Amino acid sequence: MESIDTEKSNLYLFQFSFLYGKEIYLPYSVGTLWSYARTIPEIEKNIAKKGFRILREDPKKVVDSLENPSIAAFSTYVWNFEMSKEVARVIKEKYPDCLIVFGGPQIPDPERLDDFFEKYPFIDITVHGEGEITFSEILLAHIRKTDYKKIPGLTYRGHTTDIRPRTRDLNIFPSPYLTGVFDDLLELPYHYQTVWETNRGCPYGCTFCDWGSMTAQKLFQFDDERIFNEMQLFAEKKVNHVYMGDANFGILPRDIEIAERIAKINEENGGYPKKIRVNFAKNNEDRVFEIAKIFNKQKMDKGITLSVQSMDPTTLLTIKRTNLKYDTLSSFMKKYADEQIDTVVEVIVGLPGETYQTFKDGINSLLGASAHNSLWIYRCTVLPNAPMNYAEYRKQHGIKTVRTPIELNHTVPGSDPVQEYENTIYETNTLPKDDMIRTLLLSWSVSAFHALGLMQVIAIFANNLHNVKYTDFYESILDFGERNPETIIGKEYKATKKIISNALEGGSWDDIVPEYSKQTWSLEEGTFLRIMLDNERFYDEVKKFVEFFQKSKDIKFNNSLLEDIVKYQKAVIVKPNDPKVIEIDVKNSVHSFFRSAFIGKKSEMKQDKFKIKIQNPYNYQDAKEQYATEIVFWGRRGGKSVYSDVQEIRELN
Numbered sequence: 106m107e108s109i110d111t112e113k114s115n116l117y118l119f120q121f122s123f124l125y126g127k128e129i130y131l132p133y134s135v136g137t138l139w140s141y142a143r144t145i146p147e148i149e150k151n152i153a154k155k156g157f158r159i160l161r162e163d164p165k166k167v168v169d170s171l172e173n174p175s176i177a178a179f180s181t182y183v184w185n186f187e188m189s190k191e192v193a194r195v196i197k198e199k200y201p202d203c204l205i206v207f208g209g210p211q212i213p214d215p216e217r218l219d220d221f222f223e224k225y226p227f228i229d230i231t232v233h234g235e236g237e238i239t240f241s242e243i244l245l246a247h248i249r250k251t252d253y254k255k256i257p258g259l260t261y262r263g264h265t266t267d268i269r270p271r272t273r274d275l276n277i278f279p280s281p282y283l284t285g286v287f288d289d290l291l292e293l294p295y296h297y298q299t300v301w302e303t304n305r306g307c308p309y310g311c312t313f314c315d316w317g318s319m320t321a322q323k324l325f326q327f328d329d330e331r332i333f334n335e336m337q338l339f340a341e342k343k344v345n346h347v348y349m350g351d352a353n354f355g356i357l358p359r360d361i362e363i364a365e366r367i368a369k370i371n372e373e374n375g376g377y378p379k380k381i382r383v384n385f386a387k388n389n390e391d392r393v394f395e396i397a398k399i400f401n402k403q404k405m406d407k408g409i410t411l412s413v414q415s416m417d418p419t420t421l422l423t424i425k426r427t428n429l430k431y432d433t434l435s436s437f438m439k440k441y442a443d444e445q446i447d448t449v450v451e452v453i454v455g456l457p458g459e460t461y462q463t464f465k466d467g468i469n470s471l472l473g474a475s476a477h478n479s480l481w482i483y484r485c486t487v488l489p490n491a492p493m494n495y496a497e498y499r500k501q502h503g504i505k506t507v508r509t510p511i512e513l514n515h516t517v518p519g520s521d522p523v524q525e526y527e528n529t530i531y532e533t534n535t536l537p538k539d540d541m542i543r544t545l546l547l548s549w550s551v552s553a554f555h556a557l558g559l560m561q562v563i564a565i566f567a568n569n570l571h572n573v574k575y576t577d578f579y580e581s582i583l584d585f586g587e588r589n590p591e592t593i594i595g596k597e598y599k600a601t602k603k604i605i606s607n608a609l610e611g612g613s614w615d616d617i618v619p620e621y622s623k624q625t626w627s628l629e630e631g632t633f634l635r636i637m638l639d640n641e642r643f644y645d646e647v648k649k650f651v652e653f654f655q656k657s658k659d660i661k662f663n664n665s666l667l668e669d670i671v672k673y674q675k676a677v678i679v680k681p682n683d684p685k686v687i688e689i690d691v692k693n694s695v696h697s698f699f700r701s702a703f704i705g706k707k708s709e710m711k712q713d714k715f716k717i718k719i720q721n722p723y724n725y726q727d728a729k730e731q732y733a734t735e736i737v738f739w740g741r742r743g744g745k746s747v748y749s750d751v752q753e754i755r756e757l758n
Contacts, residue, residue, distance in 0.1 A: 416467030478744030
């Protein structure tokens, strides 16, 4: 059918992303919409794609840049929903006849739309599920002036149509990269990151995630030729970072071949793409390990992520998740360490079924499995279409949430024109609010003082020599901080508790350390950086904490050994003003003992004269912002806050 109008309708595509320095994501989601739509001659003839809008600028400025828009289509998720809504509202005010279309994971499923269109009357259509075909049919209906209510997979001003089945043959969708859809963007002065899919779908049904529920737990694949050609293009365009959009890379046997091909392309193209970030499969340990080795050999991996989320069987049952067994996890951590592959072990605070004690026990077991530099602890947020957001599930588990500003670490507060928000769990049946605060404080203590290394050495010695549970050690830091408010630990404890308490009432999570930069940091990162400003005093106070800890646990360190341990702990932390070579004299083989204990092996403590010699590869010397960026921001995943080039030399008498 031919369109009635001869003049083309102007189409604008919006997928707002955050700019980190000069790095920004290409708008993959809306790019796929247009790459498919333009294959339909009637759309190509009657619709003029005027451009993408990806920068988070003042909404009025964004709208002023538009030329008589007929259709405005937005891809939304939690990090750009507020920005998208505000731009859409201004468009509707200025161009009331413009058709506003919203899609993406942030759009509630039809049964949970409730008063969506009453709250946002400027939105005309919401698309549910995969959008390529639905969006193309919307464009055709616009051209033909037919009824949108006849199109499956959408809600039009409150009227929901039939569900559209997922597309099994993904190869009917052309690649936006290979078809030149982004060519105009690539001319702009930015370093682009890309989202890359080899398959779609997730076979799992974790209740905190919307991936499995959204895709009906089915997995469909793109052809090899397409994905290899895309990766070749990324290399030729000198793309720095590729984010793999697969839910479970490594789930399919072909994924090893894909990894090998990626590595070969990287080698043949001067090291591009530089890095690839992967969501690895949950239950294919051996295949994931082989893939991780391939990426690591090429130095293009961003570490292996082991997403355990919880170690408690009741909690895992509640969230419908199957984890690696502890013994398997422990052996895998050792395998990755032997291959010098950085690991990240992810845990979530506030999952239904979790208690303070089960969370504490879980963290202790993970540290016992040698997840020392790699532990990352996240707060549980509720996504619109995740099963955890279903009314019956929320009621069953007593889930209460608060709308909090999204914590955008490493960005400058106030620079964003529109604040984004997320729904954070602050209470469940098993974790009352006071327990939630205590759990978040324990998470901060473990993250700052262990994962970032500030007291990691002391904790590992306490565990190995006196069988002290790791979490008892870090719980003692909280108790010490509460009882000694004049100390550095006490001040950090008080400030952190205040931020957590305020945030669970809807306040900001932002932690700023102005001595380093204007950007925000996570709570543990902020603590680390502030301590580094006065590390001499801090490690003097650590001695006071150890005394407190020994009394509270009724244990006694050997005084000479304890002196060596604290001295060694201070030496191995990367500090901004460290000399090129750091040397300390000790009376015990603390370094060799520690390194063995770090990877879960036993070692004999030897008494003699030893010199610990550390090579400092950095030269910060008051370059505080560079130090914070490289050691804490970029380097945290690889445990860069602790020196790796350490020698222990036995002194000759």
